[in-house]
Amino acid sequence: MSRLLGLLALLLLALPAVAQDDRGEQGDQGDELALGPDVARTVGPPSGPPLVGAALEARTDSMAHVMRCPVCQGLSIADSPSESSRNMKRQVRAMIAAGYDDDQVLLYFETAYGEFVRMVPKAEGFNLFVWIFPGVALLGGIGLVVGTVRRRSNPALRAALPASARQAARDSDGELDPWLQQVREEITRGT
Amino acid sequence: MSDAYDDLAPVPPPKLSGKALGIGLAVVLPLLALLAFGFGRDPHVMDKPLVGKEAPSFSLPRLADGQQVQLADLTGKPMVLNFWATWCVPCAQEHPNLVEAARRWGNDVQFVGIVYQDKNEAVEAWLDRHGGRAYPTLIDVNAKAAIAYGVYGVPETYFVGADGVIVDKHVGPIPWPVLQDQVAKLRGES
Numbered sequence: 001m002s003r004l005l006g007l008l009a010l011l012l013l014a015l016p017a018v019a020q021d022d023r024g025e026q027g028d029q030g031d032e033l034a035l036g037p038d039v040a041r042t043v044g045p046p047s048g049p050p051l052v053g054a055a056l057e058a059r060t061d062s063m064a065h066v067m068r069c070p071v072c073q074g075l076s077i078a079d080s081p082s083e084s085s086r087n088m089k090r091q092v093r094a095m096i097a098a099g100y101d102d103d104q105v106l107l108y109f110e111t112a113y114g115e116f117v118r119m120v121p122k123a124e125g126f127n128l129f130v131w132i133f134p135g136v137a138l139l140g141g142i143g144l145v146v147g148t149v150r151r152r153s154n155p156a157l158r159a160a161l162p163a164s165a166r167q168a169a170r171d172s173d174g175e176l177d178p179w180l181q182q183v184r185e186e187i188t189r190g191t
Numbered sequence: 192m193s194d195a196y197d198d199l200a201p202v203p204p205p206k207l208s209g210k211a212l213g214i215g216l217a218v219v220l221p222l223l224a225l226l227a228f229g230f231g232r233d234p235h236v237m238d239k240p241l242v243g244k245e246a247p248s249f250s251l252p253r254l255a256d257g258q259q260v261q262l263a264d265l266t267g268k269p270m271v272l273n274f275w276a277t278w279c280v281p282c283a284q285e286h287p288n289l290v291e292a293a294r295r296w297g298n299d300v301q302f303v304g305i306v307y308q309d310k311n312e313a314v315e316a317w318l319d320r321h322g323g324r325a326y327p328t329l330i331d332v333n334a335k336a337a338i339a340y341g342v343y344g345v346p347e348t349y350f351v352g353a354d355g356v357i358v359d360k361h362v363g364p365i366p367w368p369v370l371q372d373q374v375a376k377l378r379g380e381s
Binding site for chain 1: 221225237239240247249250308333334335336337338339340342
């Protein structure tokens, strides 16, 4: 029963994709690898060899994962079932088949859609903040933890700690706490 | 005994040192600025990287007779390129505006409809129903022109000067005052 329900759910999920498949005037088979307008004018001549077969599909798939679907919420065109993504992927495949490299493919789409089309923003300008800040924050945090631990474990540096930290260090260190020392002596004496 | 307890005198609450405050602010303020920057932007506003650049060329079949029409065939006067589809509800809202604008200013400005992700027969039926063959309709096979123009979704309307440079782009159904204003700019009236 549950398997039947699962199958039904899968069928329902697949329906929109089936419906979308029917949308759009498609070209004939020869158009599959036809380049879009102005490719050479925008990105210059192909800088690599033309690709076919498995190599073409592998490169297309890898490029499709780094390009954002324009009508989705944070999906790449590889992951999106939308007709827009399929059309974009078709154009990516056509460019790679003609010998255009990854940068040229990205540049063509970026010229039309802006940097939005990149799933991974370029590490330049304001974007550098996004790339650098997490690393700086992590290093700063590690430095803070290491520095605090070293100061607490080094008596010479302990004086530099604030009063509350000194108290906490004393509480955790029986050898230096005279009150704790006294309690231990009393316990040993059995009084 | 009392000496030992003296050491346990209540510790005053820690004072916030200037250094700690400085470090905290140095970390928190850039994050707040980043959040303000991010939330201050309308996520629905898309980039218009092609504005100010030459309109991408295209060669698309005309719905009426299947003849290939190239951008170069249409240049010479300003253009209004409208990407639309029959399955797009806002396209039906804006269509009367475009038809009326083409009727008024069609001699000075070339209006072109580019059909996006649609079927020819559906387009014919839609145009019959909405009474609009005021300007040529081209079929964007495999959405190649839409990709070259950076179309996110329909409707989108591009305003192209007589020199072939994209002057502006409108995303969504175009209201009459906006269309009027854009066409006036194309005709050099404002």
